Amino acid sequence: MIKINVAEIKKRLVGEKTLAYELSPAELEITPEELVIDSTVNLEGTMSNAGDVLLLQAVMTAKVQRTCGRCLKNFTGVARAEVVEKFYPASAEHIENDAFVYDSDVIDITEPLREGLLLAEPMQALCKPDCRGLCPVCGADLNDGDCGCDRSTVDPRLAALKQFIKN
Ligand SMILES: [Zn+2]
Ligand SMILES: [Zn+2]
Incomplete structure (x- = not known):
């Protein structure tokens, strides 16, 4: 689980917190059945105060195990996922569908990161572009x-x- 404290960010309109993490698959709550991650997950990004919402922007990279869709061999690929997600205060009047809501100064950002990394995986991976x-x-x-x-x-x-x- 990855939690960040946003108390300082919320105080200033242009408040921004730099995020730099090396996350384990367990911290991201990703099981080997979902995705085999061979390394830690490198995350760089920011959490910023965008007025009515807090904005999470992050890029994650990790070495992952993939299976070639043509020759069925396992190989190591580099996953790269970009996540942009809004967090609404629970008291907000207009909350977008499926948006994340927070009600304290500590926000759990595990779910958008987890989803972002899993969704970034290609439907069909290739061990090399010209795999025969x-x-x-x-x-x-x-x-x-x-x-x-x-x-x-x-x-x-x-x-x-x-x-x-x-x-
Ligand atoms: Zn192949
Ligand atoms: Zn043959």
């Missing part, structure tokens, strides 16, 4: 060289297209 993937016939990793299989008729969509061009 696995052979759909024999399953060999084509990055290690060609297996010699005839893959020309494997994809039915491709086969249909070839037929179409022929006609």
